[in-house]
Amino acid sequence: MSLIRIIAPCVLGPLFLAPSLSTDYTQRRSLRIEVETGLEMETTSFEMSIDGEPVERGGMGGQASEEVRMITVIDTVLADDDGRPTEVRREFETVEKESIRTMGEEDMVDEASGPLAGVTVLLVSEDGGEVETEVEAGSVDDDELLEGLRLELAFDAFLPEGELEVDDSWDLEADAVLRALGLDLESALFPRESGGGMEGEGRRRGGRGSSAFGLLVEADWEGTATLESMEEEYNGLICVLIELELEASGEREERMMGGGRYGRGGVFGGALVAAAPVESTYDIELEGRLLFCLEEGRPVLLEIEGDVATERSMERSSERGDFSMRSTQEGSFTYTASLSLEESEG
Numbered sequence: 001m002s003l004i005r006i007i008a009p010c011v012l013g014p015l016f017l018a019p020s021l022s023t024d025y026t027q028r029r030s031l032r033i034e035v036e037t038g039l040e041m042e043t044t045s046f047e048m049s050i051d052g053e054p055v056e057r058g059g060m061g062g063q064a065s066e067e068v069r070m071i072t073v074i075d076t077v078l079a080d081d082d083g084r085p086t087e088v089r090r091e092f093e094t095v096e097k098e099s100i101r102t103m104g105e106e107d108m109v110d111e112a113s114g115p116l117a118g119v120t121v122l123l124v125s126e127d128g129g130e131v132e133t134e135v136e137a138g139s140v141d142d143d144e145l146l147e148g149l150r151l152e153l154a155f156d157a158f159l160p161e162g163e164l165e166v167d168d169s170w171d172l173e174a175d176a177v178l179r180a181l182g183l184d185l186e187s188a189l190f191p192r193e194s195g196g197g198m199e200g201e202g203r204r205r206g207g208r209g210s211s212a213f214g215l216l217v218e219a220d221w222e223g224t225a226t227l228e229s230m231e232e233e234y235n236g237l238i239c240v241l242i243e244l245e246l247e248a249s250g251e252r253e254e255r256m257m258g259g260g261r262y263g264r265g266g267v268f269g270g271a272l273v274a275a276a277p278v279e280s281t282y283d284i285e286l287e288g289r290l291l292f293c294l295e296e297g298r299p300v301l302l303e304i305e306g307d308v309a310t311e312r313s314m315e316r317s318s319e320r321g322d323f324s325m326r327s328t329q330e331g332s333f334t335y336t337a338s339l340s341l342e343e344s345e346g
Contacts, residue, residue: 021159021240023152024297025085030076030342031153031298035182037069041212041308041331051321065212067099071182071189074342075153081126085151088123089136092116095189114189115145123151145188154179155299155337158244158290164227172223177246180302181335186217215310216333219248219284232291234300239291246286246304254278254312280312286333296341304335 042064048055072094079087095114100107119138125131133146140146157176160168178184190213229241254277286306292299313326 020161020163021292021294022083022297023156023159023299024083025077025080025152026083027297028077030074032340032342033071033073033075033153033337034340035069035071035073035335035337037071037182037336038067038334039212039216039308039331040064040066041310041329044328044330046325046327048323048325050323062102062104064102065099067097067212069097069190071095076342081128084128086124086126088151089120090123090149091120091137092118097190115140115142115191116189121146121149123149125151145191148185148188153299153339154182155290155302155339158225158242158302159292159299160225160227160242166227166230169224169226172221172225172244172246174221177221177223178217181216181304183213183217186213212331215252215282215308216284218252219282220250221246221248223247234291234293237291237293237300238295239293239300242290242292244288244290246284246288246306248284249282252280252282252310254280278312278314280310282308282310284308284333288335298339300339302335302337304333306333307331308333 043062046063071092074091074093076089076091077085077087078089079085092114095117097112097114099110101110102108116138119140120136122134122136123131124134131149131151133149135146157179158172160170175184182189192214223244223246225242225244227240228243232239232241284306286304288302288304288306290299290303291301308329308331310329311327312329313324315322315324317323
């Protein structure tokens with residue numbers, strides 16, 4: 001099971017009773033949000049057969065992938081309405097990723113920046129409804145990239161409503177998990193690649209996201225949060241500590257595609273297996289902590305880590321016989337977001 005923690009300072013009131021945990025948007029301040037996300041996966045078993053006879057992989061060797069993403073955003077609250085932000089300037093200072101794919105002894109390394117890197121956007125929502133966006137710096141070649149942006153911090157999705165006591169718990173819905181981890185903006189931050197890649201012509205946005213992160217976007221998440229402590233210290237701040245349990249499991253629709261051989265699509269021994277449907281299941285268990293400082297009215301840290309496992313199988317009949325493929329992958333997911341006050345220039 002997955003765990004996440006939040007931390008915030010003690011306040012006046014009954015012993016061990018926390019006031020409502022909510023981000024303070026009445027302060028005209030800038031927050032620097034630095035996020036690093038990593039996903040590593042390795043193929044732990046791979047079997048192929050035709051008419052029940054095992055087939056060697058032809059020297060393909062082991063397969064593994066690793067992707068690290070780094071995002072730095074500066075949010076400046078310019079106006080609010082009774083504590084609800086109505087105008088926020090958001091600067092996407094850094095949006096980049098590095099991926100390594102290993103096949104046997106060959107490593108393929110790729111580095112890319114997302115289309116919002118270097119873009120500054122003014123977000124306005126007067127009535128709490130539709131968000132209007134205006135690009136103030138940089139350029140955006142597709143307005144759809146700005147859809148889904150919200151004025152509030154993504155980490156607010158993990159915060160409870162109302163007053164709480166230590167050991168109180170509440171449920172977390174799938175949408176809250178996706179939002180808190182930034183997965184709801186996957187297709188804007190890191191569009192699915194096509195042709196020229198993320199920055200080349202022919203880039204295509206895809207709702208499922210790119211690479212193995214698509215699994216995290218599609219996963220059927222659920223979670224539970226528990227107020228663990230009200231006196232956790234972090235970098236000189238006294239915070240409230242909330243533990244979270246996050247998990248996801250189920251089936252995922254996939255289809256073998258591509259021009260390779262074996263389980264990657266294409267022709268295997270004369271048997272066409274491209275675009276064959278794949279039965280895929282997944283199991284994800286994460287744990288971590290979220291720290292919230294009451295004195296400053298904001299989250300200060302979110303850390304998450306855990307395990308990811310998948311199983312895939314495919315069967316297809318052709319003129320050469322009945323082809324089958326089965327594989328398992330295991331790996332790990334890490335997520336760290338640190339929030340700090342951005343000093344004003346001058």
